[in-house]
Amino acid sequence: MLDELISFLVAMKDQTGLEHLWWGNLVMIAIGIAMIYLAVVKRYEPLLLVGIGFSCIISNVPGSDLILPGGLFHYAYQGVALLVIPPLIFFGVGAMTDFGPMIANPRLVVLGAAAHLGIFVALLGAKALGFTLHEAGAIGIIGGADGPMAIFITMKLAPHLLPQISVAAYSYMALMPLIQPPVMKLLTSRQERRIVMKQTRTVTRLERIAFPIVIGFIVNLFFPPVAPLITMLMLGNLFKEVGVTERLAKTAANGLMNVIIIILTVAIGSTMEARQFLTVKTVEIVILGLLAFLCGTASGVLGAKIMNLFLKEKINPLLGSAGIASVPIAARVAHLVALEEDKENYLIYHAMGPNLAGVFGTAISGGIMLALLGVH
C-alpha cells in the first residue's frame, strides 16, 4: 500500500516542473521579482517592468505551457517576431507626440545623428568580442535608445539576442537620469550649461499636417527597410494633427497603446528563460549597451559644442545629449541638468527638437545598417 502511494506521488512529481527546476530558473525568478520591485517601489518604467518581470518569472517555471506553441505568451512573442508590434508602438507614439519643437528649430535636427556615435562604438566593441557582424549591428542599435527600433533591428539581424538587447535597451532608458548627467557635466562648463535658448517661432497647423506626409514620403523613398516604423509614427501623428480624426488619435495614443504595451512586455519577458539568458554573452551585451549610452551622450554634447564653433548665436550644449532619442526622457534630463545651474533656464521645449530628431537618427542609422548588411 505504502509502495503504491510513493510511486503515485513520484508519478505526480514527474508531471510537475519540479524535476527540471535548476538554480538558473531561481536566479531569473529573482530578477523578475527585482523588476517588479523597481517598478512598484522605485517607479522605474512601471508600464514596462511589471509585465516583463511577471512573464520572466512565469517563463522560468519549468513546465509552463504559456511560452510553448499554443500558449498565450508564445503568440505575444509572435507579434514581436513577425514585426507587427514595433510599428504599432510607433503608431501610438506618433499620436501622442508634438513634433512642433523639431519643425520650429531645424538646425538642431543634426544633433539627432551626432548623438548616435554610441551605436558604432558598441558595434565595434561587439565585433571585437567575437560577435558576428549581424549580432554586433543589433547590439549597437541599443545606443539608439529607442526600444521599438532596437527590437525591430534585432529581429531582422539577430532574433536570438532579442531578450538581452530589449532588456538592456529598456533598462538603460529607464536609468538615463543616472547615466547621462555625469557625462554632460564632465564635457561642459558652467557657463555653457547656463546658455539660455532664444524662443522659437510658432509652428502653424499647415506645417504640422505637412510634416508627417513629407517625412513619410522621404523615409519610404530612401529607407525602405525601416519604413514600417516611421510610416506608422507619421500616420499616428497625422491623425493627431489633422484635427478631424480625434477619435482615432485618442484610440492610438491610449487604448491601442496600452494593449500593445501589454503584449510587448509579455513577449519580452517570456524570452528570458534562464538557459538562454544566463550566459557570458548577456553580460557582454549589458556592458556594451552601457558603453553605447555613455558614448552617445558624449558625442551629442560634443556635436553641439562643435556646432557652437560655427554659430553666432550659441546653443546650450546640453541639448546635444537629448539627441540620443528615448523620448522624452533624454530631453527631460537635459532640462533638469540646465535647471541645476539656472533655475529659470527652461530647456525642455528646445531639447524636444533634437530628442525627436534622435528617433529619426536611430531609424536612419538602422536603415543604412540593414541596407549595408543586405537585409530587408
Add this chain to the structure above:
Amino acid sequence: MIVPDTLQGATLLSIIDFFLSIVMITAIGFVLSLFPLLNRLKRRPGAPAAREPGHE
C-alpha cells in the same frame, strides 16, 4: 552581405553609416527649414499675412 564579417568590415560599416546618417538628417533639417514657405500658399497674392491659429 555587402560588408565583410570582419573587424575591418565593422569599421567600414560604422564610418559609412555614421557619415550617411549625418548627411540624411541634415537633409531632413534642410527640408524642415523650408516649411515656413508652406504658409505662403495659404495667403492670397497682395493680401496681408493672416494670423494662423498655431500653437507652441
